[in-house]
């Protein structure tokens with residue numbers, strides 16, 4: 001891969017153009033309504049933020065509005081769990097795309113309670129269970145928040161309690177997944193404790209600017225910038241990027257790789273974190289989702305960004 005470094009003023013123009021085009025879009029998808037609190041979000045919002053290797057922040061739209069990061073949190077939880085227990089994690093969760101919806105239970109029975117990958121709900125619950133280990137849910141959540149604050153360099157990151165409560169009251173499918181995996185032994189804590197941490201982790205609220213900052217470690221080989229402090233090893237950063245490319249958009253992962261060609265992770269709050277290794281970390285957000293649960297406009301905006309910059313992990317020059 002060889003990705004082009006593009007002058008900042010050109011990047012600013014591209015981001016401004018895309019933001020303007022997205023504001024004019026009428027097909028904005030539908031906000032997630034299976035978590036009642038998310039159904040209240042105004043779909044007419046959009047943000048696109050790039051953080052470059054020089055630390056420059058280039059942003060368009062509602063870059064300072066907080067949203068529920070939901071499944072994007074699974075990337076940070078995975079990095080934390082790999083840092084804590086390393087490759088042992090892979091005994092309990094796989095690394096293959098599932099081709100099934102994010103909350104699917106069907107494969108779990110055939111595959112003996114081992115979820116396909118850490119980004120479908122079942123896999124993410126196992127990752128969170130590994131972070132929880134024998135500690136208290138409050139401690140595990142504290143570790144996740146501390147890690148997020150370190151990655152963003154911003155202490156102003158918190159959990160939205162209304163979203164966590166809303167999902168705790170309605171997350172029947174996730175309870176089914178966790179109980180099923182507890183029976184197989186892939187979830188080791190009491191399911192309600194693992195889920196308590198999982199729901200709160202998904203309910204972390206961040207701005208697109210904070211999200212782009214948090215993704216720097218994946219854009220810069222495990223560091224918070226080309227010469228920044230290290231968050232994880234370079235090897236782990238590559239491995240997480242590979243999983244984002246192949247599994248980051250549920251059963252829309254192939255389509256995202258085809259259209260955008262960059263590692264990315266989406267969440268049902270409408271956020272997508274994407275990175276151009278060696279160049280930029282990208283936070284993009286718009287609450288309306290396409291039929292497979294990925295942000296309609298954020299997916300489109302990233303496709304346009306890749307087209308206009310020439311960025312792709314498959315680029316030859």
Ligand code: GLU
Pocket residue numbers: 069070071072102103121167174199202266267268269293
């Ligand atoms: N908390 C959500 C759930 O478990 C996350 C799903 C997502 O963002 O895709 O249903």
